[in-house]
Each structure stands twice: as C-alpha cells, then as structure tokens.
Amino acid sequence: MDILNKSIFEEHYNRENTGSAKWDKNSLLSLFGSEDVLPMWVADMDFPAPEGIQKALIERLNHPIFGYTVPADTVFTEIQNWLKQRHSWQIDKEWISFSSGVVSAIGTTIQAFTSPGDKILLQSPVYTPFFDMIKNNDREVVNSPLLLEDGSFTIDFTDFEDKLKSGVKLFLFCSPHNPGGRVWTKDELLRIGELCEKYDVIIVSDEIHADLYLSTSRHYPIGSLSKKLADLTVTLMAPSKTFNIAGMQASFLITSNEQLQLQLQKAQAKLAFHGLNILALTAMEAAYREGLQWLTDMIGYIEENIKLAEEFIAAEIPALHVMHPDASYLLWIDCRDLGLTDIEIKDRLIHQGKLALEPGSKYGPGGEGFVRMNLGCSRATLQEGLKRLKIAFS
Incomplete structure (x- = not known):
C-alpha cells in the first residue's frame, strides 16, 4: 500500500506532561511499578490526529x-x-x-x-x-x-x-x-x-x-x-x-x-x-x-510495522508466536512456549526488558501466557520496543 505522507507517522512526539494515560509517569508507576519502561500497552497511538480535525x-x-x-x-x-x-x-x-x-x-x-x-x-x-x-x-x-x-x-x-x-x-x-x-x-x-x-x-x-x-x-x-x-x-x-x-x-x-x-x-x-x-x-x-486519506496512510504504515514485528520475532525470539491480525494496530503474542507464568512474563518485561505491555490474563480465560503489544507508533519506537522484548526473554 502506497503511503502519501509517511513523515507524520515517523516523527516522535513527546507526550510527557500532556496528561497522557499511556505515557504519564505516575500512571506507569501505578500500573507497572516502574516509570522506566517504554509504554506499548494501552490502545492509544502515538500519531497526531488528522490535520482536518x-x-x-x-x-x-x-x-x-x-x-x-x-x-x-x-x-x-x-x-x-x-x-x-x-x-x-x-x-x-x-x-x-x-x-x-x-x-x-x-x-x-x-x-x-x-x-x-x-x-x-x-x-x-x-x-x-x-x-x-x-x-x-x-x-x-x-x-x-x-x-x-x-x-x-x-x-x-x-x-x-x-x-x-x-x-x-x-x-x-x-x-x-x-x-x-x-x-x-x-x-x-x-x-x-x-x-x-x-x-x-x-x-x-x-x-x-x-x-x-x-x-x-x-x-x-x-x-x-x-x-x-x-x-x-x-x-x-x-x-x-x-x-x-x-x-x-x-x-x-x-x-x-x-x-x-x-x-x-x-x-x-x-x-x-x-x-x-x-x-x-x-x-x-x-x-x-x-480523515479518509490519513486513515489510508496510517493503515499502510501499520501494515509495515506488523511485518517488521512479525519478522523480528520469528528470527530473534522464536519461542514467541504472533497471531497475525486482520485489523487494528495491536499484536497478540503467544509466550506460552517460554514456560513462564504470567507473573514471570510481566516481571521479565518490566525489570529485564523495561517494556510495558498488556498482560494477556487481563482478557479472561484463554489469555493466559499471552501479551498484547501496541504497534501504533513510529518505526524507531517499534524497533526499540522489539529490542527490549528480546532482552526481556534472553
């Protein structure tokens, strides 16, 4: 899919001190016990809203x-x-x-x-x-x-x-x-x-x-x-x-x-x-x-992010398995082959990888052993998040 304006998705916007539930340090401390984590959890993209809005x-x-x-x-x-x-x-x-x-x-x-x-x-x-x-x-x-x-x-x-x-x-x-x-x-x-x-x-x-x-x-x-x-x-x-x-x-x-x-x-x-x-x-x-053109461009960018994440995880963290999505910018990742409990998975992510993801157990029976990762971010942020994901489970 051709993307007419990729630059708006590539830029990193500092969202600290904007009341962002995703990035606020007190929010991260409350939810993950640490301010020093990269937030890729809640379904909130780091992209600016369409210019028309x-x-x-x-x-x-x-x-x-x-x-x-x-x-x-x-x-x-x-x-x-x-x-x-x-x-x-x-x-x-x-x-x-x-x-x-x-x-x-x-x-x-x-x-x-x-x-x-x-x-x-x-x-x-x-x-x-x-x-x-x-x-x-x-x-x-x-x-x-x-x-x-x-x-x-x-x-x-x-x-x-x-x-x-x-x-x-x-x-x-x-x-x-x-x-x-x-x-x-x-x-x-x-x-x-x-x-x-x-x-x-x-x-x-x-x-x-x-x-x-x-x-x-x-x-x-x-x-x-x-x-x-x-x-x-x-x-x-x-x-x-x-x-x-x-x-x-x-x-x-x-x-x-x-x-x-x-x-x-x-x-x-x-x-x-x-x-x-x-x-x-x-x-x-x-x-x-x-908003249609913005949405078309954004979905094209997300598809590139999904491809990057899937290829990285398959090559670098083969114990993890990605459920390929048909929609949205959220990636459901199967961690069960690691042989870790949900608490151990969360602990590894936060303290070893310094990465904030949604634990699968939050989603009820069938979610145990999974995590959800938000790919609605710049390529640089995604690459950093994937690097931290690998560190968490090394």
Whole structure:
C-alpha cells in the first residue's frame, strides 16, 4: 500500500506532561511499578490526529462562546456518508444516538436491556471492560471461550448455542476482535445472528476497531447484513481508535429497532446524559468528513510495522508466536512456549526488558501466557520496543 505522507507517522512526539494515560509517569508507576519502561500497552497511538480535525477544533475555538450544544445535521450526515463509503451500510439518521465512549455505551445497553441477575454472554479472551461492565451492573457473566486453531481465533458454535439457550438475555460481541485482531467472516456473522434470533438474544456489537481493517481484510458490521440483524443489534462505533482522538470522548450507537432506541433513551435519561460536548462533535464531524486519506496512510504504515514485528520475532525470539491480525494496530503474542507464568512474563518485561505491555490474563480465560503489544507508533519506537522484548526473554 502506497503511503502519501509517511513523515507524520515517523516523527516522535513527546507526550510527557500532556496528561497522557499511556505515557504519564505516575500512571506507569501505578500500573507497572516502574516509570522506566517504554509504554506499548494501552490502545492509544502515538500519531497526531488528522490535520482536518486539528483545523476544525482550532476554528471552533476561535469562536469565543461555548454554550449548550446540539449536534448539527452535518454530524449525522458525515456519519452516514462514512458508513456508506467505508462499510457499504446505509443507515437512517434516526438510528443514531451518542455516548461519551464505547465502554459507557456498553454500560448503557446493559442497563437498558437487562435486569440485575440476568445472564450476558461474551467470548474470551476479550476486551477487559466487557467483564467489568457486566459485573459492575450486577449481571452474570456467561463465557463461550474462543478456540485457538491454526494460530487464529474461531468460534465454537456448539458451545455458543448451548450458552445462548441457558437463558442469556444479551450477547456482548467484539468485532473486529480485541485483542486478537480477528475480522469475522460474513458466514460467521450470519450464524451468530441466526442463533441470537432463535433464542431472542439482543446483540450489542462493539465495533470500535471497525475502520481499522487491513488491506487483506474486509469488515462487515453485523447490523448491516439483513433487516432482521439490524433490528436485533445495537452497534457501538467511534472515531476514537480510528483517528487517535480517544480524549475527545465521542462515540455513537446505531439501531434500527425503535423499541431498543426508546429503551436506550430511557437509560440515558436516568443518567442525565444529554449529548456530547461541543469539541467532541466538532472532532467527530471533521474526522468522518476529512480523515479518509490519513486513515489510508496510517493503515499502510501499520501494515509495515506488523511485518517488521512479525519478522523480528520469528528470527530473534522464536519461542514467541504472533497471531497475525486482520485489523487494528495491536499484536497478540503467544509466550506460552517460554514456560513462564504470567507473573514471570510481566516481571521479565518490566525489570529485564523495561517494556510495558498488556498482560494477556487481563482478557479472561484463554489469555493466559499471552501479551498484547501496541504497534501504533513510529518505526524507531517499534524497533526499540522489539529490542527490549528480546532482552526481556534472553
């Protein structure tokens, strides 16, 4: 993939003293017990946001009044245009509602569609807040673990159906998958939809990484595949991972089901959530209006980073095995052949390699013995991180 402007991804930006959760020394000390580590953990890229977003924010800041805000029609239009262009998904304006973040939206859907004690299904290993939001809302976690076959995750549909028929009310789905980077096929998505419809289970699909599918892949929003699936599903999306603007706290929910939409509105009203702030809306609109070329270039750069990391690990640390991702800038690395416990892996990384990665055990059953590495960084940072990874396990 040709990259029109590689220089913006090659430059190192000093993020210390900017309130960065990823780079803040107190944050690193709290999470890893050391300030002296290279942070390649949380899903936050070290790339500057697209210039169009920066300019739109500056232009809005030049107006001196920041009063109560409602989303302009153009915000909805840009979301609709983006989904049609990027995912061939035609949606109505009325299907869209907003949230400050996808995790917040998960909490809202749990409160809107289930009651305390209800069963909610997930597939581990999976994004840690899936577990947290279920437990924090006093619901029961039901797990249908993913299978690891030929170096990739697959769904055990026999177990999946058995779990659905046990009284599950809601299925929390991660698509594309985090931490594995798996993009689910259309056939897999249709089978999921068929079973959830059969057992009257609502699908809440976290698709925050939807725009980050690589050149060899194609992501399908599950709600886009049929009218039945659209009415069964609440899709959660955001520009935050796509354009590295998580600090703007802007996401949106999509459902064509009017009853589900009313339930969402009622749940948000209980929380006194009335919409996004002025800069979040500005950034979201600009991202979808002007960010495509930046995204295309960024994905090309990430693909080069993935190739470099995979080749380095295969040649220099052969005991580790990489799950090749279909999407995103996160690398799921199998360390089990080292024969170390999760605690020993973390200790080696921090104290020997001075490298901060996400421990796989955070992602639930099936994550033990793995680590997640963030490749959303300059080539120089990646090379330093790989060198430290080798030192950690030498």
